[in-house]
Amino acid sequence: MTSAAITHPDAAAVHVDVRRISQRFSSGRGRDLLALDRVDLQAHRGEFVSIVGPSGCGKSTLLYIIAGLLRSSDGEVLVDGKPIVGPDPDRGLVLQNSSIFPWRTVAENVAFGPQMRGVAESERRSLVARYLDMVGLSKFANFYPRELSGGMKQRIAIAQMLACGPSVFLMDEPFGALDSLSREVLQDQLLQLWERDRKTVLFVTHSIDEAVLLSDRIVVMSPLPGRVKEVVRVDLPRPRQETRTLPEFGRLRGHIWSAIRQETMEVIG
Amino acid sequence: MTIVTVSDSASRAEGEGPGAPKSPAAELHRIRFAAVVRYYPVFLIFLIWEILSRLDLLDPMFMPPLEDVARTFYQEVFVTHELLHHIGVSFMRAGAGLGLAAVAGIGAGVLMGRVRVIESFLDPLISALFPTPKLALFPLMMIFLGIGDASKIGLIFLGCFFPIVINTYTGVKNVDKFFIWNALTKGASQRQLIWHVVLPAALPIVFAGLRVATSTAFLLIVASELIAANDGLGYLIMFAERSFDPALMWSGILVIAGMGFAVDRLLLALGGRLFVWQDNNK
Incomplete structure (x- = not known):
């Protein structure tokens, strides 16, 4: 475990490069709220990076800036060395609450991205079949989202993102609204998916367990203003299916918790 | 909703x-x-x-007696076809006014919901004009557009435009931010965003506005034909009353009531079919 090592020696492999991002929100009454304060973060190609921190640390805001949905007050985001100018299907996004479209069937939801870029109907069908199979929901192709459980909806959201062929996955507490059983199942599925394709993942969560289980590195943030407090490397062996029982798991967990305990208490208290 | x-x-x-x-x-x-x-x-x-x-x-x-009304109705529909002519004329005027209002209202509502400049321009205008009873403008419409079809279509247009534009604007404004963000990160252009996300998401509320507008159209068609017309159901009712033909008058009233009911049921059925995806338990 190495702490506070933000820059990586192998700079060529940096895939997503967040440089001194600051974000100010005007809160009315002339006072500005500093949501993010000069945040630096690098994710290397094929790396699984989690961002954890108590509420108010700006972790979701940071993710939306990387997605190109919010414009930062200061700093820049580079992907493959080029500054981003807006949202792009190459940076896929999965949100916490089902953002899949309720007026589209499961299959139509998965086909959304390809349809937007003008992929032919027949090709779309095979893409849908492939990604629905990947998330294990082929049987539900013609269902509407309202007929599905929360966990199924999130799997559709993941399939919808996969169908756009992104090289970066941006995930904003994708399992945050699920019950703990569904959550563990989806964590395992995501790990399998990632271990096969090795895409770059930026994963926002408030669950330390989840971050330790999934990540190569964990960016620990502190709130008000949102800052990177520490970067923790997770050197647990993969695959991680049995990781929860290792002593190292508990040690990492305890370390991260002690790093953010103080601020979390302040935020909650 | x-x-x-x-x-x-x-x-x-x-x-x-x-x-x-x-x-x-x-x-x-x-x-x-x-x-x-x-x-x-x-x-x-x-x-x-x-x-x-x-x-x-x-x-x-x-x-x-209801029997007389039924006999008159039969006579007017199947023998002289008079009533059919009046129904057709009223339907045409109401439909034209409503159709134009739907196109303009949905268009303006979407623009207001998506473009800040248009919103700040139209919002105060609509808020100021919405409470005005549109029937009060009918004499004015007749001066501008004559006493023929145009003034009635114009009046119905005005009356229907407001509920449609206000509902569309509200619906578009309230589309979940995350739907829009999701679409943008899947490569949707601004135009695709409107067609594939904003409109379907807002449609249930737009549709409720259309339903209100439809009943307004029926109200205004009869009212304007009562005031000044040579044909149409409103004219027929007024004509029958003046020529002491209560059976004919009641035929007209029951026909217009039946039409209103039928059209509303039709819209309800269409809505039920269009919005099968909606979660009604929410």
Whole structure:
């Protein structure tokens, strides 16, 4: 475990490069709220990076800036060395609450991205079949989202993102609204998916367990203003299916918790 | 917002119950029977009406026996075809006004919801004009557009435009930010965003506005034809009243009531079909 090592020696492999991002929100009454304060973060190609921190640390805001949905007050985001100018299907996004479209069937939801870029109907069908199979929901192709459980909806959201062929996955507490059983199942599925394709993942969560289980590195943030407090490397062996029982798991967990305990208490208290 | 009323979904649920008949003909019969049962108060009033006139308790100058009304109706529809002409004319005017209002109202509502400059320009105008009773503008419309079809279509357009534009604007404004973000990260252009996300998401509310506008259109068509027209159902009712023909007057009234009811039911059925995806338990 190495702490506070933000820059990586192998700079060529940096895939997503967040440089001194600051974000100010005007809160009315002339006072500005500093949501993010000069945040630096690098994710290397094929790396699984989690961002954890108590509420108010700006972790979701940071993710939306990387997605190109919010414009930062200061700093820049580079992907493959080029500054981003807006949202792009190459940076896929999965949100916490089902953002899949309720007026589209499961299959139509998965086909959304390809349809937007003008992929032919027949090709779309095979893409849908492939990604629905990947998330294990082929049987539900013609269902509407309202007929599905929360966990199924999130799997559709993941399939919808996969169908756009992104090289970066941006995930904003994708399992945050699920019950703990569904959550563990989806964590395992995501790990399998990632271990096969090795895409770059930026994963926002408030669950330390989840971050330790999934990540190569964990960016620990502190709130008000949102800052990177520490970067923790997770050197647990993969695959991680049995990781929860290792002593190292508990040690990492305890370390991260002690790093953010103080601020979390302040935020909650 | 739900379009389908509680009683509608209840009657649909009945049809899907385990006791539902299998054959389509039997099913149709059952639906008809269910409709009669459900609207029995209407039939009861018709029955009381008929009995009271037979007992000479109603002044035939105001309330002729229902049988006379039915006979007149039959005569006007199947023999002289007079009534059909009036229905056609009224429908055309109402439909033209409503159709134009739908196009303009949905267009303006979407623009208001998506473009800040247009929103800040139109919002105060609409807020100021919306409470004005549009019928008060009818004399003005006649000065500008004459006493023919144009002034009536114009009046209906005005009356229908407001509920449609306000609902569309509200619906577009309230589209979940995350739907829009999701679409943008999947490569949707601004135009695709409107067509594939904003409009479908707002459609249930837009549709509710259309329903309100439809009843407004019926109100205004009759009112404007009562005031000044040479044909149309409003004219027919007024003409019958002036020529002491209460049976004809009642035919006109019942036809317009039936039309309003039928069109509203049609819209409800269409809404139920369009919005199967909606989660009504939310």
